[in-house]
Amino acid sequence: MYLDSPLRGSGGDAQGLDLTIYNSSSHGILAHTYLPDYVRIHFFLVAQLLEIAMSSLALPAPILAGNQRSYSISALWEGTPARTNVDQERQLLNLVLPPWQRPPSWGLDQQVxxxxxxxxxxxxxxxxxxxxxxxxxxxxxxxxxxLIDGQQRITAIARFFHGEISIFGGIFFQDLSLGDKRRRFNNLIFPCIEMDYTNDEKVLKELYRRLNFSGTPHTEADLELLNA
Incomplete structure (x- = not known):
């Protein structure tokens, strides 16, 4: 809905203000009436404020913008690693964990x-x-x-690669044949979204917050329903 309120009279006097109300859904004029000046002025000002407010609404730019990479799992330890710059950062294979990321939180069962x-x-x-x-x-x-998102999974990969955990009842990474290592683990694609480099820590923190704090953990009742 919008309002058309031309001033009538001379000298900019609000006397005789003609209020016409339009509605886009009906493709025409809903009402055309003469009201007391203070009512007409009120509606006119409200319409102007609404127009200003609507014109200021806009979608923000994406914060997760960059290139989608098809890296293999082994790219996490092959090649030249990124290096820590401050003591509070932590190295995780070829990647670096920000100082404000929590420690690994997955238990052994989750990693396995x-x-x-x-x-x-x-x-x-x-x-x-x-x-x-x-x-x-x-x-x-x-x-x-x-590394903004993926710490828990990459920690599990690192522990398996270093022989710290076993799978399927006792199989360690070093127990696998070379063919199985390559075909079924090392060379599998682990997709990565690589952002354009930024040193704006606020953007990185906001992205981390949105990627890691929006999920709803399963309750005990949810698990009981699944296991019934």
């Missing part, structure tokens, strides 16, 4: 189930990293290569 799921064809999901950039000496810039 995730690794077993890879061998069962259930996939890996994707992980998100801040792109890498370098200073004039070739060193990683601050926040370069930060």
């Amino acid at each position: 189930q995730f690794i077993e799921g890879i061998f069962l064809g259930l996939g890996t999901g994707y992980y998100v990293i801040n792109g890498r950039d370098y200073d004039d000496q070739g060193h990683d810039k601050p926040m370069s290569g930060w």
Whole structure:
């Protein structure tokens, strides 16, 4: 709905203000009436404020913007790793964890189930990293290569690769044949969204918050229903 309120009279006097009300859904004039001046002025001002408010509404730019990479699982430990810049950062294979990320939280059973799921064809999901950039000496810039989402899964992969956990009742990574390592683990695609490098920590924190705090954990009742 919008209002058309031309001033009538001379000298900008509000006397004789003609209020016409339009409605886009009916494609025409709903009402045309003469009201007391203060009512007409009130409606006119409200309409102007609504128009200003509606014109200021806009969708924000994406915060998860970058390139979708088809990296193999083994890319997590092969090649040149990103390096920590401050003591509070933590190294995780070739990636760096921001100082404000929590420690690993998955238990052993969760880690084992995730690794077993890879061998069962259930996939890996994707992980998100801040792109890498370098200073004039070739060193990683601050926040370069930060892992924003995927810590729990990549921690499980690291522990399996280093022989710290076993799957399917006692199979360790080193027990696998070279063919099984390559075909069923190392060379499988672990999709990655690699952001354009940014040193805006507020953006990275907001992205982490939205990726990691929006889920609803299963309750005990949910699990009982699943196991019934």
